[in-house]
Amino acid sequence: MNPSSTQPSHTAQIALIGNPNCGKTSLFNRLTGTRQKVANYAGVTVERKEGRLQLPSGRSLKILDLPGAYSLQATSPDEAITRAVCLGELAGEARPDLLVCVVDATNLRLHLRFVLELRALGRPMLLVLNMMDDAARRGIQIDQDLLSKKIGLPVVTTIATQANGVQGLLQQLDLDWQNWIVAPETSKTDQSQPDLHQPDLHQQVRELLAETVSMPALTDQRDDRLDRILLHPVWGLLCLALIMFMIFQAVFAGAAPLMDGIETLFAGISDLVSAQMPDGVLKSLVVDGIIAGVGGVVVFLPQILILFLFILLLEESGYLPRAAFLLDRLMFKSGLSGRSFIPLLSSFACAVPGVMATRSIQDPRDRLATIMVAPLMTCSARLPVYALLIGAFIPAQTVAGLFNLQGLVLFGLYVAGVASALAVSWLMKKIHRDRTEHALLLELPSYRVPSWRSVSLGLYERASIFLKRVGGIILALTILLWFLASFPAPPDGATGAAIDYSFAGQLGHLMAPIFAPLGFSWQICIALIPAMAAREVVVAALGTVYALSGNDDLLSQQLSPLIADQWSLATALSLLVWFVFAPQCIATLATVRRETGSWRQVSIMTAYLFGLAYLMAMLTYQAAVALGWG
């Protein structure tokens, strides 16, 4: 080791670095007290994150959480960020004072290689053996002192998921770590560039492991047993279909009592406010605008939480990469690769993180194809729209004595989104005449029993994000829509409903002929405009528009039975199909603009998705009318 030097007086910056899925973000969360997203698969973190840590001594540190990387020879955009930070090449970012190299203690054979590569940079380094609880369960014994001696770096053990699992690391960070450097073995003078011609690192790792680690078995026997079923070409696919199917059944079957409770609560509030407030413009805003609009969206919180409960359980268990592996052949035939699975799955929550997660895809063609189809995945913002229409038009009956019909329809809509994404990517593959082979190399993590604390925290965050969104942008758009639907007041002697003379009413009537082939009424046309900001706003907008345009009898009803009275089944099906395809999300389009660096791709995406939405909704409506459902 090099001689000690003085401790820096500025706020020191440390970087958490290591292979994907070794627990860097869990450690980051534990050290900084933040709640960045973690899951049991590679590629969750795709951008640099920053936090602060105050050590027991009172010293303050800046901590960077970097995307996982297998090597400094970056092959994907997320790895390029890690490389740039380590080498001090990122604009506006100082080179980290200490590299905290995190490795999965159960997977040292793979992870130590990157440690040796980083060691050659000649920067202060600390090796953290994480997931020591898993290592102990598997009977893996690591001679920590010998490993430290052999590798020339201090070694600490952590269990990032446990509250007291990082004490050793905190103590180490409080020491003077300026001398934790191994002098580079090469004669290179420029240490800013990684040495691509290091001696065989794999051989070095093998030698290190032989001397310092005792492993009863190379792989986890429990994982092997489970994989024999879950990765089986037939049983595995069957299990995957069953799991997905169960999720959508549960969304409808489990949420009903809670949704009824919320509906009753809002109806009570509406009655109370109507009785207590004097007539006037403020009462109209509160009752017709805020309660009818926002209340209509909040009702769907239980369904969203049930969906995310399952997604969080799958994320924590380590099953998702297995699903990617199972679907690789199908996705490859469609012009995607198994690596697209995780970004597309993230898009089921929201297309924004889904599009950003494509940074883990190495091939630019695969990455762009995934970005272009990500908005077709059914994001959680569509759920309130689907749930409203399914609840209104599909009877809650059991099929074959087992399946909930509403759940079946919801499952069908999700399948429609996936099928259309595969069809579009297949078409893109044909247009670009791409014949290159894209082999899937994917790391399968160990299965883990989901932590209930982590899942509960995830659900709590999901609920708070949804409610903040409702209380923020959805409330704001609902108030604006109420204003546009209430003013100007009808002229003297007007005979129609007041809303017909308002700004929104006039705009709705103007748009109605364009959407007439789709069976959309002028009220639906109005609701589609604020829904460009967020899809679920369509529910709030319909609530407000119908509250302002209906008579007293209609006002006494909830939105769901109200639209069941007013719309035909053909219109409802057409609107459902519209929302399968329409890119009604400005945030997604902005993210695509940033990731592709071009408005051209955004324009192509917007045009093809709106075109597809219009065409498919029109076909659905016309077919439904022909079947007598109009």
Next chain:
Amino acid sequence: MQTAFQTIIQESIVVLLVGWSVWQVLRRFAARPLYLVQSRLVALLRRYGWPRMAAYLTPVAPTTAGCSQGCGGCSSNAAPSCASQAATSADTAVTDLAPSDVQPVQWR
């Protein structure tokens, strides 16, 4: 029977709520133009001797869309957790992505 005073109060509250809504929508969907307008307003206020008002209205630079934007898509959350251990204290944690971080992807 409503008095004129009650009507004025009601209308004032409605105007405030509509104004707040416009502000929210602009802040979310027209962050950059709003930032520019607000910056010019602050500069004008400073020039005409309203430094306190200018300081109050000084805008925060808009961030790029991404995680922690409250899109509802992922659990990424910049707020510190109350569950952090006693030995550590979180001051801030931001998801900060400089433009140079992003590598645009194009068809080859």
